[in-house]
Amino acid sequence: MKKLIKNNVDWVGKIDWELRKFHGEEYSTYNGSSYNAYLIREEKNVLIDTVWLPYADEFVQNLESEIDLNTIDYIVINHGEMDHSGSLPKLMEKIPHTPIYCTANAVKSLKGQYHKDWNFNVVKTDDTLDIGNGKSLVFVEMRMLHWPDSMATYLTKDNILFSNDAFGQHYASEHLFNDLSDQCVLYQEALKYYANILTPFNKILKRKLDEVMSLNLDIDIIATSHGVIWRDNPMQIIEKYQQWCDQYQENQITILYDTMWNGTKHTAEMIAEGIRMADSEVVVKVFNVAKSDDNDLAAEVFKSKAIAVGSPTVSNSMLRALMGFLHYLKELKFQNKKAAAFGCYGWSGESPKEIHAMLEDAGFELISEPLKVNWNLTDETKEQAIELGKTIARHTM
Numbered sequence: 444m445k446k447l448i449k450n451n452v453d454w455v456g457k458i459d460w461e462l463r464k465f466h467g468e469e470y471s472t473y474n475g476s477s478y479n480a481y482l483i484r485e486e487k488n489v490l491i492d493t494v495w496l497p498y499a500d501e502f503v504q505n506l507e508s509e510i511d512l513n514t515i516d517y518i519v520i521n522h523g524e525m526d527h528s529g530s531l532p533k534l535m536e537k538i539p540h541t542p543i544y545c546t547a548n549a550v551k552s553l554k555g556q557y558h559k560d561w562n563f564n565v566v567k568t569d570d571t572l573d574i575g576n577g578k579s580l581v582f583v584e585m586r587m588l589h590w591p592d593s594m595a596t597y598l599t600k601d602n603i604l605f606s607n608d609a610f611g612q613h614y615a616s617e618h619l620f621n622d623l624s625d626q627c628v629l630y631q632e633a634l635k636y637y638a639n640i641l642t643p644f645n646k647i648l649k650r651k652l653d654e655v656m657s658l659n660l661d662i663d664i665i666a667t668s669h670g671v672i673w674r675d676n677p678m679q680i681i682e683k684y685q686q687w688c689d690q691y692q693e694n695q696i697t698i699l700y701d702t703m704w705n706g707t708k709h710t711a712e713m714i715a716e717g718i719r720m721a722d723s724e725v726v727v728k729v730f731n732v733a734k735s736d737d738n739d740l741a742a743e744v745f746k747s748k749a750i751a752v753g754s755p756t757v758s759n760s761m762l763r764a765l766m767g768f769l770h771y772l773k774e775l776k777f778q779n780k781k782a783a784a785f786g787c788y789g790w791s792g793e794s795p796k797e798i799h800a801m802l803e804d805a806g807f808e809l810i811s812e813p814l815k816v817n818w819n820l821t822d823e824t825k826e827q828a829i830e831l832g833k834t835i836a837r838h839t840m
């Protein structure tokens with residue numbers, strides 16, 4: 444299957460309707476995904492990226508129905524990760540000498556994964572490749588967005604930026620274009636993708652966006668490597684990225700907890716009540732971490748000014764779903780967010796203190812001492828929970 448993108452550029456990728464987990468079990472993909480590869484046919488024929496390994500046979504067959512593989516002059520690999528390069532070995536069995544254009548780091552990642560010494564041609568930012576008919580490819584290194592090997596490729600005259608993982612989303616969509624997609628799903632998936640994949644690289648991304656903007660490229664289309672392609676006002680997603688990479692916050696406070704006998708749940712609810720009493724405008728959301736999806740929760744934290752995090756004490760520690768999630772929060776390296784810890788206990792009560800320490804270690808600014816509730820709420824501890832909510836609200840107004 445192919446889809447026309449513009450003039451002599453076709454999408455030759457794979458829509459993966461059934462994908463429910465990505466990166467192993469790390470990333471939830473309720474809306475599926477796509478692996479976008481592109482074929483440019485000018486005086487020179489160029490393939491940009493491939494698709495994930497399980498679809499290699501299908502990909503190569505489709506490509507063969509489109510073009511005599513021997514007439515592919517260049518292959519551009521924007522990023523060596525398996526979901527984009529996984530079909531390369533199968534393809535290279537058929538056209539082993541075709542030059543591959545990629546960054547120096549992509550040579551390392553491709554050789555490291557596939558152990559092949561293909562005809563690599565290393566490119567750097569501003570390098571160009573003439574493809575005839577007055578058009579050329581311009582390469583822009585995107586180091587650490589999100590691997591050291593990442594780059595984007597710009598097609599002049601057609602003004603298409605093949606951005607690879609940047610600006611993508613895990614969203615399977617029949618029509619592949621942003622104007623033909625469900626706008627709410629698209630926005631939510633783009634934000635979730637940013638929060639979970641790109642947040643750790645905020646500072647690099649900020650610099651890179653400035654650099655790309657300073658190139659003054661006319662961009663008519665942003666052809667991502669996952670999800671839909673931005674052709675209607677493509678600058679909208681660049682503008683969103685400019686906001687998202689700059690310590691993004693909405694007027695939201697999120698409470699995350701786990702519980703066995705609901706004491707910590709009721710405490711979470713009282714903290715929420717206190718926040719609402721102090722600030723009637725703020726959006727307050729409460730989630731049970733063990734019953735929620737970690738990636739959705741990370742997106743909620745991404746939107747939040749502050750979080751309150753609670754677990755009962757179990758065997759001198761916290762419940763393990765929360766432990767895992769706090770570890771994940773540390774990986775995401777959020778900045779400029781406030782936090783507080785709480786939890787019920789029976790006799791020793793280590794959990795709130797431990798949560799407090801892990802949040803601090805994850806870069807959150809702790810705005811109060813941990814709240815400890817013995818067994819479950821009394822009038823006194825209920826008031827303390829409400830007061831904690833008010834304190835969080837006051838610190839974020």
Ligand SMILES: Cc1cc2nc3c(=O)[nH]c(=O)nc-3n(C[C@H](O)[C@H](O)[C@H](O)COP(=O)(O)O)c2cc1C
Nearest residue numbers: 703704705706707755758759788789790791792818
């Ligand atoms: C398996 C188990 C282990 C526990 N271990 C501890 C502990 O080490 N220290 C402690 O203070 N309380 C411990 N408790 C007591 C709980 O922290 C207490 O029941 C608390 O009120 C539960 O809060 P929840 O209603 O939010 O689940 C334990 C409870 C259970 C069920």
